[in-house]
Amino acid sequence: MKDVIHLLPDHVANQIAAGEVVQRPASVIKELLENSIDAKASNIQVYIKEAGKILITIVDNGVGMSLTDARLSFERHATSKIKAAEDLFSLQTKGFRGEALASIAAIAHVELKTRREEDEVGTCIRIEGSEIISQDACVTSPGTSISVKNLFYNIPARRNFLKSDTVETRHIIDEFQRVSLAHPHIAFSLVHNSSELFQLPDTNYRQRITNILGGKTNEKLVPVNENTEILKISGFVGKPEYAKRTRGEQFFFVNDRFIKSPYLNHAVTAAFEGLLKDKCYPSYFLYLQVDPKSIDINIHPTKTEIKFDDEHALYAILRSAIKHSLGQFNVAPVLDFERDPTLDTPYDYEKKHASAPHVEVDRDFNPFKNEQRGSFRNDYKQESAGWESLYSGLKSESSGIDPDVGQIEFESEEVTGNLFGAYKSEQVQNTTFQLNKKFIITTLKNGMLVIDQHRAHTRILYEELLKSITVSAAVSQQLLFPLILQFNQPEIELLKGIKDSLEQTGFIFSEIKSDSVEITGIPTLILESEVEMLLEQLLSDFENEIPENNFSQTDLLAKSLAKSMAVKSGNLLNSTEQQHIVNGLFACKEASITPFNKPVFITLPVEELEKKFM
Numbered sequence: 065m066k067d068v069i070h071l072l073p074d075h076v077a078n079q080i081a082a083g084e085v086v087q088r089p090a091s092v093i094k095e096l097l098e099n100s101i102d103a104k105a106s107n108i109q110v111y112i113k114e115a116g117k118i119l120i121t122i123v124d125n126g127v128g129m130s131l132t133d134a135r136l137s138f139e140r141h142a143t144s145k146i147k148a149a150e151d152l153f154s155l156q157t158k159g160f161r162g163e164a165l166a167s168i169a170a171i172a173h174v175e176l177k178t179r180r181e182e183d184e185v186g187t188c189i190r191i192e193g194s195e196i197i198s199q200d201a202c203v204t205s206p207g208t209s210i211s212v213k214n215l216f217y218n219i220p221a222r223r224n225f226l227k228s229d230t231v232e233t234r235h236i237i238d239e240f241q242r243v244s245l246a247h248p249h250i251a252f253s254l255v256h257n258s259s260e261l262f263q264l265p266d267t268n269y270r271q272r273i274t275n276i277l278g279g280k281t282n283e284k285l286v287p288v289n290e291n292t293e294i295l296k297i298s299g300f301v302g303k304p305e306y307a308k309r310t311r312g313e314q315f316f317f318v319n320d321r322f323i324k325s326p327y328l329n330h331a332v333t334a335a336f337e338g339l340l341k342d343k344c345y346p347s348y349f350l351y352l353q354v355d356p357k358s359i360d361i362n363i364h365p366t367k368t369e370i371k372f373d374d375e376h377a378l379y380a381i382l383r384s385a386i387k388h389s390l391g392q393f394n395v396a397p398v399l400d401f402e403r404d405p406t407l408d409t410p411y412d413y414e415k416k417h418a419s420a421p422h423v424e425v426d427r428d429f430n431p432f433k434n435e436q437r438g439s440f441r442n443d444y445k446q447e448s449a450g451w452e453s454l455y456s457g458l459k460s461e462s463s464g465i466d467p468d469v470g471q472i473e474f475e476s477e478e479v480t481g482n483l484f485g486a487y488k489s490e491q492v493q494n495t496t497f498q499l500n501k502k503f504i505i506t507t508l509k510n511g512m513l514v515i516d517q518h519r520a521h522t523r524i525l526y527e528e529l530l531k532s533i534t535v536s537a538a539v540s541q542q543l544l545f546p547l548i549l550q551f552n553q554p555e556i557e558l559l560k561g562i563k564d565s566l567e568q569t570g571f572i573f574s575e576i577k578s579d580s581v582e583i584t585g586i587p588t589l590i591l592e593s594e595v596e597m598l599l600e601q602l603l604s605d606f607e608n609e610i611p612e613n614n615f616s617q618t619d620l621l622a623k624s625l626a627k628s629m630a631v632k633s634g635n636l637l638n639s640t641e642q643q644h645i646v647n648g649l650f651a652c653k654e655a656s657i658t659p660f661n662k663p664v665f666i667t668l669p670v671e672e673l674e675k676k677f678m
């Protein structure tokens with residue numbers, strides 16, 4: 065039999081390698097930015113068209129290349145950055161694999177123009193699918209400019225796999241931000257379809273962070289500095305009160321390279337322990353310097369993961385450095401163990417004499433009797449102004465159910481089945497009560513029903529919102545003063561993408577700037593004080609799961625808003641509120657599960673109860 069093994073031709077090998085290095089336009093941006101930084105550029109400009117799918121151009125004023133180097137730079141494993149494996153242990157550059165240019169040239173139309181300061185003329189090379197098309201002398205300023213056109217033109221499957229322009233632009237902005245945050249002393253700009261997204265002058269770390277995230281970021285930063293033998297930390301953490309619903313503002317840089325590390329992230333979170341609101345994430349921009357010998361960045365071609373020699377020590381140092389900073393800047397509360405607790409007794413109280421407890425019995429009290437409407441409605445008004453507004457939309461529109469009627473009317477027989485059928489015909493006055501501030505219990509003729517209050521309310525709001533987004537334009541409440549909320553660049557991009565759907569729910573955006581939005585109207589279902597939290601949660605949901613089409617965008621929007629707006633476990637509900645939920649729930653198209661596919665209620669038939677007593 066003949067031998068069957070042969071070496072793959074270069075262009076095939078390059079294409080395969082490209083699969084690992086280049087996943088999307090953003091990966092090209094990252095590789096090219098890193099090359100420009102390695103070439104000691106002090107000014108780097110990025111231009112993209114249609115989210116980089118059509119064109120990516122990066123222009124730097126770095127050292128440039130000689131004619132021979134320019135030609136060689138497109139060969140696989142061609143690099144000026146290491147010569148031997150040992151060099152990996154003292155790596156000062158971003159690149160070292162010599163794969164990026166070869167990979168990019170295998171899957172796009174590339175034009176390179178480069179000139180060294182000392183050369184009179186520069187070199188221009190055009191290369192398509194690993195094949196050199198032309199190579200000429202050219203006039204160009206010192207430095208390098210690379211244009212990458214029609215990415216994945218020869219791999220249709222990959223090209224089709226690319227996401228919408230909004231999504232791909234977001235990925236590009238992410239990479240751009242990571243690199244520019246790591247190098248504040250280099251000036252960067254990013255222009256998309258001739259609109260300027262970023263223009264970042266040469267500056268310091270603090271100012272660079274502020275320039276990128278915009279708004280009042282500067283006031284929110286607490287400096288962190290620590291110098292130990294194995295680790296130098298500098299950078300900032302966000303004050304706990306500004307913690308966000310999104311993880312968007314969390315950055316670790318190790319030796320000027322952005323990395324992801326769930327382990328170190330945990331160290332930061334641990335330092336913030338007890339200072340954050342539920343489900344909020346602290347912002348941080350932490351720059352770690354370690355001996356290049358003690359890390360291995362070789363484990364992934366896109367190099368956002370690295371391995372540390374002594375992770376445990378880094379964890380401990382990081383956590384204590386942040387704790388220290390938070391304490392020093394008076395952000396963390398200080399516990400005073402010396403304090404004499406008796407001094408804390410209120411003055412008046414001390415003089416009072418304790419009297420014997422006095423027991424009063426209300427002999428008319430009957431827990432199973434329906435409450436008196438009049439008195440009950442009064443305190444409902446006082447206590448729960450917020451609650452009412454939650455329902456103001458529901459009352460009028462949802463299903464024609466009058467919240468004052470203490471009866472349950474079930475509209476959807478299919479869902480609720482026989483259990484309710486029997487009940488409906490009898491129209492018995494019904495009582496609900498709350499268990500553990502989490503469940504609403506109500507009785508049926510044949511048993512009882514235990515409803516999870518948060519899930520039920522989520523289902524109700526979800527269907528309401530879907531309806532208002534898809535069918536009718538929702539009513540919005542005009543704000544007396546416009547609400548101005550700060551967001552960072554990617555968040556603004558996301559917001560623009562979902563603005564139309566949001567307006568369908570009742571939001572009115574009067575202005576969207578590059579770092580803030582002005583809101584003049586909000587849905588009637590929500591309170592002004594909740595808007596910021598709601599939008600943050602919404603953006604974070606969209607970041608994690610970016611929907612491709614309009615239908616799933618609407619769905620995700622409704623889910624996210626419903627989840628944030630719904631009453632939480634732990635909230636005490638009065639009976640009107642409880643009955644709202646019960647009535648609203650059974651007017652839903654699909655009452656039994658939440659939009660997240662969790663059960664909303666369980667039933668406990670009398671027979672089962674009886675079995676338990678046997």
Ligand code: ADP
Pocket residue numbers: 095099100103124126127128129137138142143144145158159160161162163164165166207208
């Ligand atoms: P690596 O960065 O891993 O060395 P690349 O394929 O990205 O591999 O680049 C190959 C070589 O081309 C680099 O080692 C460098 O010498 C040269 N090069 C790439 N981009 C630039 C640039 N913008 N300016 C100067 N030289 C560059």
Ligand code: MG
Pocket residue numbers: 095098099158159160162164165
């Ligand atoms: Mg490189």
